[in-house]
Each structure stands twice: as structure tokens, then as C-alpha cells.
Amino acid sequence: xxxxxxxxxxxxxxxxxxxxxxxxxxxxxxxxxxxxxxxxxxxxxxxxxxxxxxxxxxxxxxxxxxxxxxxxxxxxxxxxxxxxxxxxxxxxxxxxxxxxxxxxxxxxxxxxxxxxxxxxxxxxxxxxxxxxxxxxxxxxxxxx
Amino acid sequence: xxxxxxxxxxxxxxxxxxxxxxxxxxxxxxxxxxxxxxxxxxxxxxxxxxxxxxxxxxxxxxxxxxxxxxxxxxxxxx
Numbered sequence: 001x002x003x004x005x006x007x008x009x010x011x012x013x014x015x016x017x018x019x020x021x022x023x024x025x026x027x028x029x030x031x032x033x034x035x036x037x038x039x040x041x042x043x044x045x046x047x048x049x050x051x052x053x054x055x056x057x058x059x060x061x062x063x064x065x066x067x068x069x070x071x072x073x074x075x076x077x078x079x080x081x082x083x084x085x086x087x088x089x090x091x092x093x094x095x096x097x098x099x100x101x102x103x104x105x106x107x108x109x110x111x112x113x114x115x116x117x118x119x120x121x122x123x124x125x126x127x128x129x130x131x132x133x134x135x136x137x138x139x140x141x142x143x144x
Numbered sequence: 145x146x147x148x149x150x151x152x153x154x155x156x157x158x159x160x161x162x163x164x165x166x167x168x169x170x171x172x173x174x175x176x177x178x179x180x181x182x183x184x185x186x187x188x189x190x191x192x193x194x195x196x197x198x199x200x201x202x203x204x205x206x207x208x209x210x211x212x213x214x215x216x217x218x219x220x221x222x
Contacts, residue, residue: 001196004176004183015191015209017194025198032194038185051216057174059204074193079184103217113188123210 005144006041007031008111010121011048013137014072015055024122027138031120034141042078045110047103049073049080064105081110098129108132 001140013031016024025128037043049069056065083091083106095105095122104125111119117138118133119126126134146204159173169186176183 004178010213012209012213014197015212016199017197017208018199019205020199020202021209029194029198032197036194037172038183039176051213055218056201056204061201061204064200064204068197071193071200072199101217101220103220106173123213125214 004114004134005037005118006039006043006111007035007140008043008108008114008116008119008132009048010047010107010119010123010126012122013120014048014052014068016122017089018052018068027136027141030122030141031137032075034144035075038077040077042075042112043111043116044078044080045107046073046080046082047110051120053104079114081114087113089102094131098131100129108134 002028005060009031012024013028017023017028031040035038036080043120049072052068052072053065056062056068068079072078081087082120082124087109091102091109094100094109094112095102098105100108107127108126116132118135119129120140121134122136159175162169164173171186174185176185207215
């Protein structure tokens with residue numbers, strides 16, 4: 001291992017775990033375990049926290065919304081990236097160049113801004129992204 | 145306390161629990177040996193953060209995680 005690898009995590013990585021989706025959560029949990037141990041560093045956009053909280057709030061699960069966000073914020077070796085005026089231009093550039101929605105571009109830009117090695121997601125809309133390798137957690141683990 | 149370890153490139157070492165107890169250090173200490181750096185990390189005591197995440201949203205949602213994400217992001221277009 002040359003250095004500690006940094007990886008961006010999409011919202012669905014956490015939602016898959018919260019939902020207990022067997023096909024997804026096993027590989028996502030392996031990645032979170034590596035982050036917890038300090039083998040990897042995690043990068044999460046604050047947009048993902050908003051999305052996760054919103055999904056729980058929409059189901060009137062206020063306590064679970066708070067717990068979900070606090071659990072992610074408590075993950076060691078993980079940086080939560082805020083949207084700032086400094087990142088506005090980069091988000092816009094990524095949105096246009098990669099033909100993404102603003103939300104997708106904002107979440108992805110957090111990983112790019114912090115020089116992550118890869119962005120992990122189960123959303124196949126990210127397959128053709130050129131500015132950073134995007135893949136499923138299981139595929140990333142195979143590369144380690 | 146001075147700890148001597150034989151380090152090799154690409155090693156991922158973890159100090160023994162017994163050693164850490166003697167030194168009065170809680171949690172785990174890992175040593176990652178890279179090409180140009182050696183990273184020593186203290187990992188806090190296991191708090192069960194990851195275990196608490198599993199199934200938190202079970203029986204709350206009826207759709208899969210990617211669909212939920214896509215539907216939420218589609219709302220930006222409204």
C-alpha cells in the first residue's frame with residue numbers, strides 16, 4: 001500500500017446499508033470497515049447528509065433522520081465536504097462537462113475537490129464519468 | 145514507552161492489544177508502510193457506528209437505495 005487512499009461515497013452507499021440491502025450493503029460495509037480502520041479515507045458531500053435526512057423526514061422518521069446523519073458524521077477518517085462559494089465554479093464545470101444534474105455534480109465534486117482516488121456508487125448514471133473513476137464498492141475493493 | 149518493530153514496505157501492522165494496555169492507550173494503533181510515508185493511526189475504541197447503521201431504514205422505505213436517490217435528485221429539476 002503506497003499511501004492511504006481517499007474515496008468519495010455517494011448517498012446510495014449509506015442508504016443501501018440503512019435499508020439492509022443484501023446485494024449492496026455487504027460490499028459497502030467492507031469499505032466502511034476499511035475507513036474505520038484508517039486503511040481508507042472517506043469523503044462525503046453534505047448534500048448526501050441532506051438527502052439521507054430528507055428521505056427519513058419524508059417518512060416522518062425524525063429521530064432516524066438525526067441518527068442516520070449523526071452516525072455518518074461520527075465515522076472516523078471521514079471528511080464531510082460543505083458546498084461553498086469557492087466550489088461553485090467547479091461544481092458548474094463538472095455539471096456541464098459530465099452532463100450531470102446539479103445534485104449529482106455537487107456530490108461528485110466533493111470527492112474531486114479533496115483529490116479522492118475514486119467515487120463509489122451503485123448508480124449507473126456515473127459509469128461514463130471521465131474526471132474520476134466511478135465504481136461499485138466491491139469493484140474498488142478488488143483493486144486494493 | 146519505546147516500541148521496536150521491524151517494518152517492511154507495504155506492511156499493514158497493528159500493535160497488540162496487550163502492548164496497548166500496558167501503555168495505557170485505548171483503541172487500536174495501526175502502522176501503514178507506504179513508498180514515501182509511514183502512517184501511524186490511532187483508531188478510537190469500537191463504538192459500533194457501522195453496526196448501528198445496518199437496517200436503520202428497514203421497513204421505512206419501499207424502494208431501493210438507488211431509486212430513492214434518483215427520485216430525490218429529480219426533484220432539483222422541478
